[in-house]
Amino acid sequence: MKGKIKKGKVTMIITAGIACFVLALVMTMQFKIVNETDITSIENMREAELTTELANWKSKYEETNQKYEETVAKIEEYKQTKQSNEETTKILDEELQQVNMILGKTDVEGEGIEITIRETDNEEIEKVTADDLLLIVNELKNAGAEAISINDERIINMSDIVDISATFIKVNGQRILAPYVIKAIGNPSYLESALTGNGGYVDEMKKIGQDVSIEKPNKVKILKYNDEMKIKYME
Amino acid sequence: MLNKKVISAVLGIMCFALTLGICVQIRTVKGTNTTVSNNYEENNLRAEVLRYKERYDNKYKELEKAEKELEKERQNSTKDNSALEEKEAEITVGNKMIGLTDVTGAGVIVTLSDSKKDSSSVLNPSTLLVHDVDILSVVNELKNAGAEAISINDQRIVPTTGISCGGNIIDINGEKVGAPFVIKEIGLPEQLAGLSRQGGYLELLRGYSVEAELKKSNNITIPKYTGVITYKYAQESN
DSSP states (O other), X not given: OHHHHHHHHHHHHXXXXXXXXXXXXXXXXXXXXXXHOOTTSGGGOOHHHHHHHHHHHHHHHHHHHHXXXXXXXXXXXXXXXXXXHHHHHHHHHHHHHHHHHHHTOSOEEESEEEEXXXXXXXXXXXXXXXXXXXXXXXXXXXXXXXXXXXXXXXOOTTOOEEEETTTEEEEXXXXXXSSEEEEEESOHHHHHHHHSSTTOHHHHHHHTTOEEEEEOOSOEEEOOOOSOOOOSSBO | OHHHHHHHHHHHXXXXXXXXXXXXXXXXXXXXXXXXXXXXXXXXXXXXXXXXXXXXXXXXXXXXXXXXXXXXXXXXXXXXXXXXXXXXXHXXXXXXXXXXXXXXXXXXXXXXXXXXSOGGGSSOGGGGSOOHHHHHHHHHHHHHTTOSEEEETTEEOOTXXXXXXXXXXXXXXXXXXXXXXXXXXXXXXHHHGGGGSTTSHHHHHHHTTOEEEEEEEEEEEEOOOSSOOOOSSOEEOO
């Protein structure tokens, strides 16, 4: 009798052991599958995301293609004008002009917006700080601004905007005073909508009582960077 | 008799757990499949995205090759004339400043990571994370200290670069980057290192127990911008 019970127990234990093993195996498999499901990959995007993603890649492709064709054309031009210094100068000047425009070394004009921030007399209202200007400039860049200036100080790649004491703000190392006029060239409606509406920075400033206005003139003119541009440390 | 009952109960519970596990698993697998194969429209879009991405990648490679050739051709065409050589050099330096070529030099590397503190231990868990505004401020301070080239997780800062927040990731140059943020810059290291001064922005971040590290280095490489800068609205004026 005693031996019989033992035998039954052993079978039971073995069965239970196998069941546990299978269970563990299934669990591991499951975890693996969940882990492999990468939520950021294209495989798992929804329709709306995919549409934006497609538009994004399409425009990137088109820009690159255009640039590629321009580059190939320039190579051809250089090849053809090898003998003539005058012709070479012309192509070089063209290239240099493009570089200088992106650097901010030339005056530019085009469609865009102008934001004016006036200081208010009310002492209870927060003063405009360098951070306000920095955030507006960043929003403008996000909205595709091609050229930006604050009180005619051109914003170049390495431009800084900082508070110097409580009284004034420095841009490019030059002190600027209120009223602050920020000019930007780009698609006027994109630029404006980046700053207005729910959470838009200009509207947020207005909410706390600051005097900000946005205008969309037909033509915005932005002056070039006034100082010399030098590099010392990079190769 | 009692023993048998206990064993049966244990087995019963085990079987139940096993079934449950299998059910959960089947459901997960089913869930994954629906996103992949159930929607015809989405599949088409997905294929289209992949196709354009591939077309872009190929075109970009061609462009890179063409740009190298252009540089060579430019050098060739200008090599025997000092006035032309000067212009050629100006273009090369200009492209470096814009961020269209890889650059190397001395500088500092700033690393910002989300705080390791338990988020339930503070009043506002949001302060434990690195935000787009933090990166914007650090970059602005580095520019103030005379940085000549800056990249964030290898995304080069160019004149049109905007930094924006997209949930728990940050969008730079239209590319998504996540913490930890490695900000590399080239400039005079001693001056750039001033960023970790008392009252500076890094100290402020550390006050929120965000991890902010600054390291000087004599040999930093900053990659070029992997995109194209084209102006559609701005024109040169006289």
